[in-house]
Amino acid sequence: MGSPRSTPDITINDVKGFFSQTYQSSTPFFTDEVADALECPRQTTRRYLEDLAERGEIETKQRDDSTRIWWKPQKNLSNDQEPDEEQFHAFVSAVEDYAIFMLDPEGTVVSWNEGAERIKGYSEDEIIGEHFSTFYTDDDIADDIPTQNLETAMSEGRVEDEGWRVRNDGSHFWANVIITAIRNSEGTLQGFTKVTRDLTERRKYERQLEEQNERLERQRDELERELDDIFERIDDAFYALDAEFKFEYVNEHAEAYFDKSAGELLGRQPWEVLEDTESDSIFERFETAMATQEPTTFERYSDALGIWAMVRIYPSESGLSVYFRDITDRKEREAELERTRELLEKAQRIADVGGWEIDTDTREVLWTDQIFDVLEVPSDEEPSLDEALSLYHEEDQEIIENAVEEALTTGTSFDVEVRIRTVSGEVRWLHVVGDPDREDGEVVSLRGALQDVTEQKERERELQRVRDRMEFALRTTDSVVWDWNVDTDQVSFYPSAESLYGTTIERWDEFIDVVHPEDRQKTQQVIENSLETGEPNGEEIRIVRDGEVRWIVAPGQPVQDDDGSTRMVGVARDITERKTYERKLKESNERLEQFAYSASHDLQEPLRMITSYLQLIEKQYAHELDETGEEFIEFAVDGADRMRTMIDDLLEYSRVETRGDPFESVDLNAVLEDVLADLQLQIAEHDAEITTEELPTVDGDASQLYQLFQNLLENAIEYSGDEPPRVHVSATQAGNEWVLSVSDKGIGIDSENQDRIFEVFQRLHAQDEHAGTGIGLALCKRIVTRHDGRIWVDSDAGEGATFSVSLPTTDA
Secondary structure: OOOOOOHHHOOHHHHHHHHHHOOOOOOOEEHHHHHHHHOOOHHHHHHHHHHHHHOOOOEEEEOOOOOEEEEOOOOOOOHHHOOOHHHHHHHHHHOOOOEEEEEOOOOEEOOOOHHHHHHHOOOHHHHOOOEHHHHEOHHHHHOOHHHHHHHHHHHHOEEEEEEEEEOOOOOEEEEEEEEEEEEOOOOOEEEEEEEEEEOHHHHHHHHHHHHOOHHHHHHHHHHHHHHHHHHHHHHOEEEEEEOOOOEEEEOHHHHHHHOOOHHHHEOOOHHHHOOOOOOOHHHHHHHHHHHHOOOEEEEEEEOOOOEEEEEEEEEEOOEEEEEEEEOHHHHHHHHHHHHHHHHHHHHHHHHOEEEEEEEOOOOEEEEOHHHHHHHOOOOOOOOEHHHHHOOEOOOOHHHHHHHHHHHHHHOOOEEEEEEEEOOOOOEEEEEEEEEEEEEOOEEEEEEEEEEEOHHHHHHHHHHHHHHHHHHHHHHHHOEEEEEEEOOOOEEEEEOOOHHHHOOOOOOHHHHHHHEOHHHHHHHHHHHHHHHHHOOOEOOEEEEEEOOEEEEEEOOEEEEEOOOOOEEEEEEEEEOHHHHHHHHHHHHHHHHHHHHHHHHHHHHHHHHHHHHHHHHHHHHHOOOOOOHHHHHHHHHHHHHHHHHHHHHHHHHHHHOOOOOOOOOEEEEHHHHHHHHHHHOHHHHHHOOOEEEEOOOOEEEEOHHHHHHHHHHHHHHHHHOOOOOOOEEEEEEEEEOOEEEEEEEEOOOOOOHHHOOHHHOOOOOOOOOOOOOOOOOHHHHHHHHHHHOOOEEEEEEOOOOOEEEEEEEEOOOO
């Protein structure tokens, strides 16, 4: 409510007019109600009311010295009771706050008062005889509003209207207008009375309220509720209590809520006839209101009535007037609104989203708490628009400033991503959207949202880096990523199908057309099996590109999308060069094996002949040979034996790739057991101790894995040094591979020789120190390579050695 006006602003005519403007003139009002409605001091209002009552223009009922109810009775005046016309005209002429004048039945002005001259600017001589449409705007005249108002007054007796009216000087003012039809005792229309009140200031005030931003909404709503209280309270449930809190009066609405008639309630206290108890908090409110003589308004839930109620208590020295209404629906809506608000705030906190608004008049900025948190700005005061924009990164300030300025001037929405620099100096990315509110083509406010998308931008940058690396890998390996939607039969490629297949491919059958005719059936079968089992595929097939046959491998994995559709995703790569290399390598290995076999066959025969003749010489001429001769023959026989062993090892080395058995599941525990059994004699001769751990099962060639363990254990025993050999065999899993280790405490290997020992014919010791052909470790490496593994040694001279072999796990 506004502050009461000073006493000179309110006249007795204003008080009288208050009752005249009431739709039901017999409605009773308390003194406070009239004072609040006219914004007049209570004492002044009461004095005017008493004067009007003394003049008989209103009636009153006096409860005691301080409490009255005032109302204007309805009267049907007969012809002989009509007031003196001259007195009436004198009264009308004296009224200055209202323009009061009369119209003839056609709407021509026939009388004029001082209030009309003050409000409309016309003298009596200037306006008498003019049509009353002179006071209407051109738009209202075009819409025939003056004629419509007269017709409504004629048919309904009166019409009330508010709108813009025109003064003599052309200026506009906001007017409240009441036109009343005047008829004689026979019902013939005599003319109209027209009462106009200048409400321009009130209109300006209302417009200012409408243009306030949301920060004033609560105050505005409170004012509206107070105004509603004045005009709508007659519909509330009402009861009056005396000083002892006994019912004095109960209206029909209260009777309905209490489910009791007035006769059951009057003269009794509420807790005597209702389900309330004397300890109910509302009775404490009654006592407080009586003690302080201050009105009070509150909301409460009544267990007795089962409703939420808005309660208004007006105290007097003689008792209480209590109004209440059922607000259960409103409270339920408020509770739901509060739940929705809390859910929205929680969603905003989770999404890190904040709201903002710019006042177009003051250029002030309103932020929600989330924005203060994001920007690391204290929330004790709202920033100006310039201060808010200054927080943005210097390279992005122009972007956000232009977007905001365009939105404020043209009403264009915006959606930008910009950086800010927080108080701590951290640079963060924000997603900012703005949506102007417009009225009559003018931007009245700019609202929007702001979200911290720094992490998202980081993920985007990381994703772009991954894409760049993937694209680089695809380019360098001549590969493409493919994605086939099985349900829609749509195929997409990245970077493109042309880079690999030489043509565009959009459907599966177009891909099959590119496949070599001899590989098409196999390709179809592999894909069908993969879709049926869900297992990936990776067949190597041939394609025909620009007339040239090329090899590709295009492994794919079936996946299920969230919508239930099936897709296959994979990477296709050109392996023509690798296949060419493999073919040449195979041919080379075949030639190597053929050479080794031929060399072995061709060399074995002369060696056998040399050995035989040496043995004959030793046998037949032994009595003629001295000690030196026997030693020469022994050297020759030993060299021939070593040559034969070397030839056998070389032949074995050449056959690793071509003569190996197919891979199968191999229990390495069983393999090691066989090797130890065959080395038993050698183990006993060297007093060797060999310990083992549990070994895994792998896919491989059992005979070649036997050779691997045999060679490694023989080396560990041979190079044990002066102490008895101590050898340990172990296995550990590292990801998708097993690492097998053979460790000894022998003489060790210098670091500069650790790579050379795996090459053919590379020996670190003379024959008289340690026997061997120099092929054993090279053979081990070739066997491990065939099994997709690696072999290496960790050692220091004199500190023993650990030979390690990695082999794929069975599920790798």
